[in-house]
Amino acid sequence: MKKKVLVIGVIGADVHAVGNRILYHAFTEAGFEVVNLGVMVSQEEYIAAAIESAADAIVVSSLYGQGELDCRGMREKCDEAGLKGIPLLVGGNIVIGKQKFEDVEQRFKAMGFDRAFPPNTPPETTIQALRELLHMEDEQE
Amino acid sequence: MKNILLIDFGSTYTKVTAVDAEAGQLLGTADSYTTIETDVGEGLENALKKLEKQTGVISYDARYACSSAAGGLRMVTSGLVPELTAEAARQASLGAGAKVLKVFSFQLTEDDLDEILSIKPDIFLLCGGTDGGNTECILHNAKMLASVPFDFPVILAGNRTAARECERILAGHEVYVVENVMPKFGVLNIEPARLKIREIFLNRIIQAKGLSKAAELLSGILMPTPSAVMRATRLLAQGCEGETGIGDLICVDVGGATTDIYSMADGMPRTATTVYKGLPEPYDKRTVEGDIGMRYSVKGIVEAAGLPRICQLSGLEEKQVSALLEELSSHPDMIPAPGSDLEKLDYALASMAIETAVKRHAGTIEETYTLMGLTYIQSGKDLRNVKQVIVTGGSLIRTAHTQDIASHALMNRLSPMSLMPLEADIRVDRKYILAAMGLLSEYYPQTALRIMKKELVYDGHSEQKNS
Numbered sequence: 001m002k003k004k005v006l007v008i009g010v011i012g013a014d015v016h017a018v019g020n021r022i023l024y025h026a027f028t029e030a031g032f033e034v035v036n037l038g039v040m041v042s043q044e045e046y047i048a049a050a051i052e053s054a055a056d057a058i059v060v061s062s063l064y065g066q067g068e069l070d071c072r073g074m075r076e077k078c079d080e081a082g083l084k085g086i087p088l089l090v091g092g093n094i095v096i097g098k099q100k101f102e103d104v105e106q107r108f109k110a111m112g113f114d115r116a117f118p119p120n121t122p123p124e125t126t127i128q129a130l131r132e133l134l135h136m137e138d139e140q141e
Numbered sequence: 142m143k144n145i146l147l148i149d150f151g152s153t154y155t156k157v158t159a160v161d162a163e164a165g166q167l168l169g170t171a172d173s174y175t176t177i178e179t180d181v182g183e184g185l186e187n188a189l190k191k192l193e194k195q196t197g198v199i200s201y202d203a204r205y206a207c208s209s210a211a212g213g214l215r216m217v218t219s220g221l222v223p224e225l226t227a228e229a230a231r232q233a234s235l236g237a238g239a240k241v242l243k244v245f246s247f248q249l250t251e252d253d254l255d256e257i258l259s260i261k262p263d264i265f266l267l268c269g270g271t272d273g274g275n276t277e278c279i280l281h282n283a284k285m286l287a288s289v290p291f292d293f294p295v296i297l298a299g300n301r302t303a304a305r306e307c308e309r310i311l312a313g314h315e316v317y318v319v320e321n322v323m324p325k326f327g328v329l330n331i332e333p334a335r336l337k338i339r340e341i342f343l344n345r346i347i348q349a350k351g352l353s354k355a356a357e358l359l360s361g362i363l364m365p366t367p368s369a370v371m372r373a374t375r376l377l378a379q380g381c382e383g384e385t386g387i388g389d390l391i392c393v394d395v396g397g398a399t400t401d402i403y404s405m406a407d408g409m410p411r412t413a414t415t416v417y418k419g420l421p422e423p424y425d426k427r428t429v430e431g432d433i434g435m436r437y438s439v440k441g442i443v444e445a446a447g448l449p450r451i452c453q454l455s456g457l458e459e460k461q462v463s464a465l466l467e468e469l470s471s472h473p474d475m476i477p478a479p480g481s482d483l484e485k486l487d488y489a490l491a492s493m494a495i496e497t498a499v500k501r502h503a504g505t506i507e508e509t510y511t512l513m514g515l516t517y518i519q520s521g522k523d524l525r526n527v528k529q530v531i532v533t534g535g536s537l538i539r540t541a542h543t544q545d546i547a548s549h550a551l552m553n554r555l556s557p558m559s560l561m562p563l564e565a566d567i568r569v570d571r572k573y574i575l576a577a578m579g580l581l582s583e584y585y586p587q588t589a590l591r592i593m594k595k596e597l598v599y600d601g602h603s604e605q606k607n608s
Contacts, residue, residue: 035325038416053273
């Protein structure tokens with residue numbers, strides 16, 4: 001069976017490379033084909049990579065607190081580029097300050113993200129969410 | 142003695158170079174007008190007669206040729222995303238010495254097909270999708286092409302998953318399948334496409350261009366001229382067995398209609414605080430500026446540099462410059478007399494042609510502040526550490542101001558974000574031998590390299606300009 005393709009990277013002016021490497025290995029280990037864009041990735045780069053590689057989902061990381069600004073408008077750009085309905089996931093320290101994560105999650109969902117994850121989410125949780133979103137549970141592994 | 146004749150059928154001039162390959166000696170060079178309308182053999186004969194006056198009668202053991210006559214190798218390419226597979230397709234074609242007339246991205250439309258049919262390319266390079274990635278686009282484009290009558294060869298260098306189906310869709314046409322130009326995201330793999338382009342050039346294009354009559358006299362027309370220059374500069378930079386190269390370099394060829402830039406350098410970021418963005422570029426990169434040239438494309442130079450800078454560099458008034466530009470547009474064959482206003486203008490035009498073309502060829506760097514401090518974002522090649530600039534082309538080898546003009550290939554204060562060389566030795570191809578040496582290098586690389594090291598004359602050292 002063809003592997004599911006993920007495009008991953010750290011968005012905006014964010015240079016935190018370690019978590020990105022961990023996710024790359026965890027997703028690859030879990031059987032995904034991973035296109036890793038590294039750090040300081042713009043929305044356009046995720047979209048261009050997703051088009052060429054026919055990606056099944058985009059996983060955005062943000063560690064430096066500016067994630068909400070950086071992610072704004074990404075769903076609309078995906079729609080515009082013909083990636084209508086592609087699952088968008090986001091995680092890390094996606095906002096600054098002590099905010100209730102439920103509120104944060106609501107805001108990201110309103111922006112068109114399918115899932116938003118709080119700090120310290122283990123990779124397994126994201127992998128599980130991806131399996132659900134991509135309907136991999138009902139397929140034979 | 143092993144005498145070899147090297148011929149370059151250019152669009153205007155047929156250039157001949159005689160070499161004794163065993164002695165490693167350049168015997169002589171000469172040129173004459175290309176006669177593509179009647180028989181290219183005529184122009185060749187005329188050039189040979191001139192050569193004979195220098196060298197005496199020589200019997201040649203082999204004759205090799207390259208050609209950019211009859212419009213050169215004209216290509217159209219298509220890919221998916223403009224900055225990704227479409228760019229990779231363009232790089233592959235340029236690297237093979239082609240003239241890229243149009244690059245399409247995403248899905249071809251009916252209007253695009255009309256344009257392709259009116260361009261009538263020599264080769265169409267069809268790309269799109271990483272291996273295992275998007276197949277929709279390349280399949281659509283193959284179907285669109287199949288829906289119209291065409292008779293040019295098509296090279297498929299896209300998503301391998303779709304290759305067979307594209308081949309079926311285009312059945313009845315001349316179709317070649319090679320490896321993907323971008324097999325994985327961000328990985329450039331243009332050599333297989335380049336090789337196929339050259340193969341088709343050898344088998345098919347030469348006949349179509351009316352060069353086959355000349356080809357019978359020759360041991361072979363081996364490649365398009367830019368491809369020969371590419372080989373020569375790569376050899377000069379890297380060296381070969383028994384002879385070291387001179388290291389990273391850029392080569393600037395300012396012609397009448399276009400300006401070609403070649404860079405032989407890795408060009409990747411050198412510090413940990415620099416992040417590379419975009420498609421990596423090849424070690425041996427060629428770009429062609431179709432709007433930058435000393436006669437047919439003067440307008441492009443003025444548009445890029447602005448009239449004030451042309452005036453400042455030439456020392457002429459705006460009115461004088463405008464009048465001369467007007468005259469040049471109706472008489473592109475004007476040759477400047479020593480000390481004339483036209484000579485001053487040519488100096489400014491050549492300087493700005495080089496600056497514009499090298500700036501477009503080189504990468505750029507941006508500063509940005511992150512939580513980790515100052516970080517740089519680089520895209521394209523970093524040529525700051527390249528220390529050799531080779532110049533060729535009539536406007537540069539026939540002037541006394543070569544070094545001054547060539548120093549415009551260096552970084553300057555007006556565009557600090559362009560990653561152009563900081564300082565460099567300037568070498569001039571006074572005898573116009575680069576293409577010939579590229580041809581020779583196919584059989585005698587060491588001889589070709591030795592001749593280049595000797596004949597590409599050192600013309601001074603330039604440093605980053607402050608104005």
